[in-house]
Amino acid sequence: MIEKEQEITAQEWPLSPGERKVRLHIETPAAGIGANTGTMLVLHNWGGIYNEPHYVAWCREFADRYNVVSVSVNYLQSGPGQVVPEEKPYDHGFLQAMDCIRALYHIQKQIRDAGLAFNPGRCYSMGGSGGGNVTLMVNKLAPHTLACAVDICGMPGLTNGIAYGTGEFGSGLNAGYSKDPQSPAYLTPDLQELLDPGNIHHLKQQFSANPGNKVVIVHGLDDSSCPAVPKINIFQNMITAGFKPDGHFLTEWFIDGKAVLDTGHPVGNRDKIVERFADDYMLEEGRLAAKLPGLNNFELAKKIIYPTKNGRFEVDYSQGPPSITFTGSPE
Structure with missing residues (x-):
């Protein structure tokens, strides 16, 4: 039996040293966990909280629709008023993504420890706004783990405009960073x-x-919080790298009154947007059902290394709950 409300230990946040805990809300399929049951992250927006009623409802809905153990994560800086400009900037998917990856690690470990069969190759994530950005960062920091990632109006990376609140492309977001x-x-x-x-x-x-x-x-092409133009650049680079992403950049044509309600930042009913645009990939019998080709990062238990200008970031899966570190001399 997997408890619906859980708390896990997270990686320490240097801007607030000491032990850090992260709350989870978990839903399992009504039919129970079987050999083809997958796992799925359901990630809230910037300033959201993991157990708000609609996120709990989405977890319940997705658990049954997709036959997954679904989890909503109260990742770093969840809730209002968590950003202090020039002191505690918005994490923007760094430790936030690691919190979510640890949530997947703990859930999959609990299923295995209970002696239950499941399908780790059916692992998905969805998120809106900040949760869309965190979904893309989970996909990056755990590159062997997600079969499908759904980003609904997420931030287009930590652009200068968002990092420093300078308003490029009309965005009003300010992550509170300093130069x-x-x-x-x-x-x-x-x-x-x-x-x-x-x-x-x-x-x-x-x-x-x-x-x-x-x-x-x-x-949405009229998104004034998370600009569409740099997101389109991300989409283009995914294609250049070899991926075949689905990019739905919404105009009025997409408005159906059920899933898509507008072309701005809210977009519409985000749970129904997942169904409209990702059912083919996440339904068990989906037309294009997505699954991993091999072992995931937890099973491989190796380091993932991303070189950067002055060093490298390492995500270590070899010691149990994964952690991320930087090695080098940042300017």
């Missing part, structure tokens, strides 16, 4: 490089790890 190397909120070139889901060099590594990985991007 001062002496500031605790300093954004190093290496971190900004890692937090770009469109980094072509890193995408080529991801493609080598999991060439069948399916990314579904659903993004």
Whole structure:
């Protein structure tokens, strides 16, 4: 029996040293866990909280629809008022993604420890806004783990406009970073490089790890929070790297009154958007049902290394719960 409410230990956050815990809400299929049951992340927006009623409802809905153990994660800086400009900037998918990857690790371990058969190759993630960005970063930092990732109007990487609140492309987001190397909120070139889901060099590594990985991007062309133009650049780079992502950049034509309600940031009913644009990949008998070609990162138990300008980031899966570190001399 997997408990619906759980708490896991997360990697320490340097801006608030000490032990850190992350809450999870988990739903299992009503029919029980079987040999083809998968796992799925359901990720909230910037400022959201994991157990808000609609996220709990989505977990319940997806658990049965896709035959998955679904989990909503209260990742780092969940909830309002968590960003302090120049002091505690928005994590933007770094430790946030690691929190979600650890959630998957713990759930899959619990299933195995219970002696239950399941299908780790059916592993998915969806998220809207901040959760869309975290989904893309989970897909990057655990490149052997997701068969399908659905990004609904997520941030287009940590652009300068979002990092410093300078408003490029009309975005009003401000992640609270500093250009001062002496500031605790300093954004190093290496971190900004890692937090770009469109980094072509890193995408080529991801493609080598999991060439069948399916990314579904659903993004309104009139989004004034998470601009569409840099997201389209990410989509283009995914194709350049070898992937075949689905990109739905919404105009009025897509509005159906059920899933898609507008072409701005809200987009519509995000659970129904997943169904409309990703059912073919995530349903057990889906027309294009997505699954991993081999072992996932937890099973491989090796390090994932992403080189950057002044060093490299390592995601270590060899010691149980995964962790991320930087080695080098950031400017």
